[in-house]
Amino acid sequence: MTKIDAVSMQMLTLLQDDGRMTNAKLAETLSMSETPCWRRLKRLEESGIIEGYQARLNRRKIGLGVMAFVQLRCSEHDATTTATFQRIIETSPNILSCHNTTGADDFLLIAVARDLDDYSTFVETTLRRLPGVTSIRSNLSLREMKSSSRLPIMRSDS
Structure with a gap:
């Protein structure tokens, strides 16, 4: 299992709530600057923890x-x-x-x-x-x- 720190866990929770959240809003919510926030997000994507983004539809x-x-x-x-x-x-x-x-x-x-x-x-x-x-x-x-x-x-x- 991949080690996930507290900030990454918070980021994953926020993105599950709103997968369309901009990097600027994500960084602001996490009290981070945008570049480190973006890098962290890219690491989560590249490691396969975040597999993709999609809209939830009402069947x-x-x-x-x-x-x-x-x-x-x-x-x-x-x-x-x-x-x-x-x-x-x-x-x-x-x-x-x-x-x-x-x-x-x-x-x-x-x-x-x-x-x-x-x-x-x-x-x-x-x-x-x-x-x-x-x-x-x-x-x-x-x-x-x-x-x-x-x-x-x-x-x-x-």
């Missing part, structure tokens, strides 16, 4: 009313099948995340769709065509109680 307001948690079980785990599986997962715009998990199922996906008909089409045209998949179980979200990509910023030496 419902852009027409994605269905969110599903999908559990997949696979019978094949060879290199070719896994590579094909991963390529399809990575290129599917409906899949927000995919995790290789422990337990009865091999993968947990979070997927979105416009409506149930669109989700059905996604299952038929994408999920059922994944190589090696023997079981697909979907749980549809009825109500989203929390949605965040914010990470808790903690001292690396604690």
